[in-house]
Amino acid sequence: MDPTDNNSKANIPPIQLDENSRFKFKCHKGVSCFTQCCRGINIMLTPYDIVRMKNRLQMSSEEFLAVYTKPELLEKTDLPVVTLKLLDDEQESCPFVRDDGCLIYEDRPTTCRYYPLGVASLSYKEQQKDGFYIMINEPHCRGFEEDQEWTVKEWRRDQGVDIHDDINAEWTELVVRKRSIPKNIRLTEKTKNMFFTASYDIDRFKRFVFESTFLTLYNVDPKTIEDIKKDEIALLRFSFKWLKWLLFKEGESPLSEEAAKLRRENREGK
């Protein structure tokens, strides 16, 4: 359900919406198109999507990434992202779609929650003011013929997507900012790998933090250490802050004094 992809397929220009825009829509098991939108789609996954889905399936993040995702480079950013790997059947079905709906409905990804809306910040180069939404008006979708009316704000709350957006916010901001950096400024392979691990492979990232020299190289206060040890959301938020420093070298350096000195000496060739 990549908005850009779907709209190009349907050849319908996207309608821009804001939080207060209204639309009519209802999806339920009685619609003739039930589950059609779960086939032949392109769903980019967010970091919090992976946490929800891998926990639902009782898998590690490494296992989940290996079985259910496909790596891609996000257009105009040079950043490695993942999309949901579709089945090799005639309709290219989502691996979680069944005749009676989504097998992991309560933990479905952000893009599925938004549908029939798309969030524009990751799909469009220019993010306007607070971002904007688009209507994915696919011809096969009969949900628009139903009578229930929503504002975008009500829909986001109803679908639980506001929680996903809140947790992913700093990560989304990183991706949007990276998109505005000139193309010729490329990331090293090491930085790309770090971005991938910190964004998607939370179990590996946890090992990186607690089982390497990370905590001697970076200043992390004891309360944060306690929090990220036991809370995956706290760990995810911590990883986004660390990525911000890694990609943009912004804000206070999280490097410990000793590590910063070593780094300076290395640069000066001492």
Ligand code: SF4
């Ligand atoms: S195509 Fe539209 S109405 Fe049909 S199942 Fe998907 S979201 Fe619901």
Ligand code: SF4
């Ligand atoms: S995750 Fe669920 S809602 Fe999303 S495409 Fe797959 S079956 Fe459909």
